[in-house]
Amino acid sequence: MKYSKNELEEYQKRIEGFDKEGTLDMLENFNDFVANTNPEKELERILKHEKDVKGIDWLKFYDKDLAEKPKVASYLNKIGASFTADDLLGKTKLYNLPNYGISNSSDGNFIDDVQNYRGDQIKKYTTKMISQLQIAQNTFDVGDVISGTNTIFQVGIVSVGIKWAYDFGRGMIIGFGPRRAAIVAAQELGGAFCGNMIGLLVTYGIKALLDKDAQMLAVVVNRTGNEMNFTNSYAANGKVISLPKVSTGDIDSDNKNAISAGEKFDDIELVQAGWINASKRDSALVGVKAAFKIELVGDTLFKNGAYLGFSVPYSGSNSCGCSLKQFKSSKEYLSQSSKNYSLGQEENNGSAHIQANINSKGGGQVAMIAVIQEPFNNN
Numbered sequence: 001m002k003y004s005k006n007e008l009e010e011y012q013k014r015i016e017g018f019d020k021e022g023t024l025d026m027l028e029n030f031n032d033f034v035a036n037t038n039p040e041k042e043l044e045r046i047l048k049h050e051k052d053v054k055g056i057d058w059l060k061f062y063d064k065d066l067a068e069k070p071k072v073a074s075y076l077n078k079i080g081a082s083f084t085a086d087d088l089l090g091k092t093k094l095y096n097l098p099n100y101g102i103s104n105s106s107d108g109n110f111i112d113d114v115q116n117y118r119g120d121q122i123k124k125y126t127t128k129m130i131s132q133l134q135i136a137q138n139t140f141d142v143g144d145v146i147s148g149t150n151t152i153f154q155v156g157i158v159s160v161g162i163k164w165a166y167d168f169g170r171g172m173i174i175g176f177g178p179r180r181a182a183i184v185a186a187q188e189l190g191g192a193f194c195g196n197m198i199g200l201l202v203t204y205g206i207k208a209l210l211d212k213d214a215q216m217l218a219v220v221v222n223r224t225g226n227e228m229n230f231t232n233s234y235a236a237n238g239k240v241i242s243l244p245k246v247s248t249g250d251i252d253s254d255n256k257n258a259i260s261a262g263e264k265f266d267d268i269e270l271v272q273a274g275w276i277n278a279s280k281r282d283s284a285l286v287g288v289k290a291a292f293k294i295e296l297v298g299d300t301l302f303k304n305g306a307y308l309g310f311s312v313p314y315s316g317s318n319s320c321g322c323s324l325k326q327f328k329s330s331k332e333y334l335s336q337s338s339k340n341y342s343l344g345q346e347e348n349n350g351s352a353h354i355q356a357n358i359n360s361k362g363g364g365q366v367a368m369i370a371v372i373q374e375p376f377n378n379n
Contacts, residue, residue: 031113033128033154033155034113035124037125037127037128037131039124039127042127045131049134049135050134053138054071056068061089062207072085072088073085078196079195079196079200079203080196082096083095088203088207095242095243095277096243096245097245097275098197098200098201098244099160099161100160100161100273101158101159101164101165101168101271101272102114102156102158102221102273103268103269103270103271104178104269110155110156111271114219115223117357117369118344119343121359122358123359123367125155125219125369126217126369129157129219130205130206130208132154132155133152133160133198133201133202133205134205134206136151136152137195137199139151140186140191140195141191141195143191145183145190145191146183148194148195149183152198158179158181158270160197160201162246164182164186164194165260165272167184168270169181169270170185173265201275204275209365211279211365213280214238214279214280215277215279215288215312215365216276216277216278216279216288216290216310216366217275217277217366217367217368218275218308218310218368218369219367219368220244220274220308220371220372221371222260222372223262223271223371224261224372224374224376226297226300227246227259228260228297228372229256229294229296230257230258230293231305233290234291234329234330234331234334235278235288236290236331237280237290238281238288238290238312240277240290241277241278242276243276244257244258244259244273244275246258246259246260259273259274269376278290286313287364288310288311288312289309289310289311289313290310291308291309292308292330293305293307293327293329293330293333294306294308294372296374300374301349301350301351301352302324302372304325306323307322307323307324307325308321308322308370309333309337309338309341310366310368312366318358318362319338319361320341320343320344320356320370321338321345322346322356323337324347324349324352325347343360351375352374353372353373354372354373355370356369357369357370
């Protein structure tokens with residue numbers, strides 16, 4: 001992102017009254033925080049919180065209890081969601097979910113940690129991330145922006161949506177550290193805005209955690225200085241339900257499915273990440289098998305683009321794959337490469353790197369972390 005001198009000066013004036021220090025107490029070690037997560041108990045806590053705080057029983061809602069539907073509809077309207085209660089129940093609409101920022105900082109090398117997770121760590125991380133986002137949403141809603149930002153910072157997140165990421169970048173250039181920049185950016189945008197952006201991810205995260213039959217929740221990290229576009233997707237089995245979206249509006253926009261470019265501020269790195277989710281079709285007797293073509297905008301080492309794919313069958317082993325080779329489409333990539341899928345793959349072409357790893361060969365609810373990486377060239 002580019003920041004003019006006038007923009008930076010105006011931003012600095014606007015935030016003069018904010019608490020720039022925030023609450024910068026030491027946080028629990030990131031890896032210990034994730035390692036101590038029990039996904040099943042965390043989901044129980046999430047569902048209890050939703051019931052106690054929002055008055056929504058998601059288990060009853062997804063069991064099609066009509067009494068819950070008006071509550072969900074009212075809540076979705078409150079957070080400005082572009083999808084409806086019927087959409088959540090029907091698995092028919094492609095959800096567009098905001099990017100979110102992850103930063104390395106003096107508090108921890110969060111990006112490196114996420115990239116290095118394997119096996120159970122992947123499932124623990126994705127579940128803990130949804131849990132922290134949920135806790136933060138409530139904190140933002142009651143106006144405690146500092147505590148809300150600290151809550152998501154515990155899982156490495158410094159922004160949700162492009163506006164927040166943009167203001168984070170302005171804070172970094174002014175001279176703040178990552179956590180302070182995230183707090184001041186949130187104060188500038190306001191608790192209601194931040195809570196609503198987070199609410200989109202929380203709502204969809206709960207849906208993914210409750211969808212037990214052959215589904216995939218994939219975290220895709222764009223560790224480059226270029227915007228990353230999803231230009232072609234193909235599902236041989238099942239259905240793609242959500243893709244990341246660059247949202248420049250308050251909540252949603254008509255922009256393309258993409259993950260924004262990362263940035264470097266001296267030795268501090270900010271990357272953007274997004275979620276892909278796919279699930280089996282209702283009443284289908286096969287699972288989900290899908291692939292995606294990714295293209296980076298501008299000067300990039302990914303001349304042929306890149307491909308990601310995964311398979312969560314009703315019977316057989318879960319697997320995933322990635323490639324930097326050239327294919328005509330994601331369909332061709334899937335047909336030629338899926339037989340070689342495994343628990344994890346990576347491929348390099350010079351300094352261009354792609355990797356994909358899933359948590360387990362067994363089970364119908366699978367999590368994946370994929371990273372696309374090349375040296376930054378935008379700063």
